[in-house]
Amino acid sequence: MFKLYWSPGTASLAPMAVLEEVGAEYEAILLDYGAEEQKTADYLALNPCGLVPAMTLPDGRTMFETAAIVMHLCDLYPAAHLAPPPGDPDRPLFYQWMLYLADTIQPTYRRYYYPERFAADAEDVKKRGTDTLLAEFAIVEDGLRGEWMLGKRFSACDIYLHMLTTWFEPPEALYARYPNIARVAAGVEARPAARRAIDLHRG
Ligand SMILES: N[C@@H](CCC(=O)N[C@@H](CS)C(=O)NCC(=O)O)C(=O)O
Incomplete structure (x- = not known):
C-alpha cells in the first residue's frame, strides 16, 4: 500500500x-x-x-x-x-506542462508564501513574486486551446494546475483574470475522485 x-x-x-x-x-x-x-x-x-x-x-x-x-x-x-503513454503525440505536451507547472510556477509560490526567506524586504519580494506568478499563469492561459491542458484529454496536468490555482489568494481573483485556467480548475473540482x-x- x-x-x-x-x-x-x-x-x-x-x-x-x-x-x-x-x-x-x-x-x-x-x-x-x-x-x-x-x-x-x-x-x-x-x-x-x-x-x-x-x-x-x-x-x-x-x-x-x-x-x-x-x-x-x-x-x-x-x-x-492520466498521462499519454510514451510515444503518444501528446506525451511531449504532457511533459511540457508538468514541468512548467512544477519547475516554474510552483517555485514562484515560495516567494509568495515565504518572502522573508529571500530578502529583508519581504513585502517587495512578495509583490514581485505575485507579479511573476501572474505572468507565469498567463503563459498557461494563452496556451490552453481545449477543455483541458492537453486539449480534449484530461490528464494529471489538470490536477496539478488546479492545485496551484488553489494557492493563489483568493483563487477567484486568478479565475476572473484567466478564464481558460478557471475552466480547467472547475473541471477538476467536478470530478468525484479528485x-x-x-x-x-x-x-
Ligand atoms: N519541490 C517540492 C516543494 C514542496 C513544498 O514546497 N512543500 C511546501 C508545502 S506546499 C512545504 O513543505 N513547505 C515547508 C517549508 O518550506 O518549510 C515538491 O514539489 O515536493
Missing part, C-alpha cells in the same frame, strides 16, 4: 487526487504543518528536504518531489489515462 504524507493546503493535494483518480489503496498520514512536523528527524529520514509531500511505495521505499510522485503514479496506472482529495484538503 502507498503511504502519502500530507497536510491540508499543501502540495500533497495533487498526489492525493491522483491516488483517488487511479483508485489506488493508500494511507494518508497527516503531518502537523503548523507544528513543523515536516522538519522532525523522523520525517527528514523520509524527505530530507523537510517539505510536504513524501510518499512511501508498496516496496517500502520513499520518494519525494510532487511532480515525480504524480508522474510515477501515472506510469503505474496506465489504465487510468474532489475527495480536494474536500479532505479543505477540511
Whole structure:
C-alpha cells in the first residue's frame, strides 16, 4: 500500500487526487504543518528536504518531489489515462506542462508564501513574486486551446494546475483574470475522485 504524507493546503493535494483518480489503496498520514512536523528527524529520514509531500511505495521505499510522485503514479496506472503513454503525440505536451507547472510556477509560490526567506524586504519580494506568478499563469492561459491542458484529454496536468490555482489568494481573483485556467480548475473540482482529495484538503 502507498503511504502519502500530507497536510491540508499543501502540495500533497495533487498526489492525493491522483491516488483517488487511479483508485489506488493508500494511507494518508497527516503531518502537523503548523507544528513543523515536516522538519522532525523522523520525517527528514523520509524527505530530507523537510517539505510536504513524501510518499512511501508498496516496496517500502520513499520518494519525494510532487511532480515525480504524480508522474510515477501515472506510469503505474496506465489504465487510468492520466498521462499519454510514451510515444503518444501528446506525451511531449504532457511533459511540457508538468514541468512548467512544477519547475516554474510552483517555485514562484515560495516567494509568495515565504518572502522573508529571500530578502529583508519581504513585502517587495512578495509583490514581485505575485507579479511573476501572474505572468507565469498567463503563459498557461494563452496556451490552453481545449477543455483541458492537453486539449480534449484530461490528464494529471489538470490536477496539478488546479492545485496551484488553489494557492493563489483568493483563487477567484486568478479565475476572473484567466478564464481558460478557471475552466480547467472547475473541471477538476467536478470530478468525484479528485474532489475527495480536494474536500479532505479543505477540511
Ligand atoms: N519541490 C517540492 C516543494 C514542496 C513544498 O514546497 N512543500 C511546501 C508545502 S506546499 C512545504 O513543505 N513547505 C515547508 C517549508 O518550506 O518549510 C515538491 O514539489 O515536493
